[in-house]
Amino acid sequence: MTSNEQFIKSFENKVKQTIKKYNLINKNDKIIVACSGGKDSTTVLYLLNKFGYNVEAVAIDLLIGEYSKINLKNIKEFCRKHNIKLNIISFRDEFGHSLCFIRSALKQKGSRLESCTICGILKRWLLNKKSRKLKAAKLATGHNLDDEAQTILMNMLKGNPGLNTKLGPKTGVVKDKKFVQRIKPLYFTLEKDVERYSKLMGFPVKYGRCPCAVGVFRASVRDELSRLKNDGKIKSNIVNDFLKKKPELRKKYKTSEKLNYCRKCGEPSKGNVCNACKILGLLHA
Known part of the structure; x- marks a missing residue:
């Protein structure tokens, strides 16, 4: 067995172990994979399909010029090759505008929200609604170990450690019939x-930010x-230490969690x- 073959086997086993250890997927679950067309979500889609799970892909067209066009082309090609159903949602159809327009319009109105924050909020809203409509038991994302370590530190640096209670291989702290459970099969990779x-x-993906x-x-x-020496070990330490302390965090910040339903959209x-x-209210104000 070559070194590359050993790596592939080890990588796939790590994902399998994550799914098993944290009970991410039950045998009869229908899984929606949130696909951007990038390496992470394409890897999740490929592996869950390879492991024999019932999967469908959902891609959101953010309308970011050639970047979005290339990513959509790639995910369409991948899904055709592997006979996976692909559902596409467009920002223009849902919100009337592209992500770039929404970001610029909000900035002109005095909003300090970063583009990633705007994108994340609107995508999560769309993905939850679409996954529920498709009767999915779980929504799988391509978040990896780097993403999780970054988010843990970001919440701490911003003075919002309570937000970390929502993190982990399974996300969210409140269970509700309108929430589709999110899972991160690449959590430890x-x-x-x-x-x-x-x-x-050989996945057809565009590499880059x-x-x-x-x-x-x-x-x-x-x-x-990434500038730190042995950054991989440090990222792993951050995430593993967080998981050990998560039960304490959930106890401490549990009272801050109260579930309502949006009076405008019902989510x-x-x-x-x-x-x-x-965000949409400010956009149309």
């Missing part, structure tokens, strides 16, 4: 290993972590109006 696996498997993610806080945290929300509707 480093980004560089996902990229190596994707390249070895989203053009809208320049100068955002996450990028600063990511770059600082689950901590307040009377969800963050997605707040």
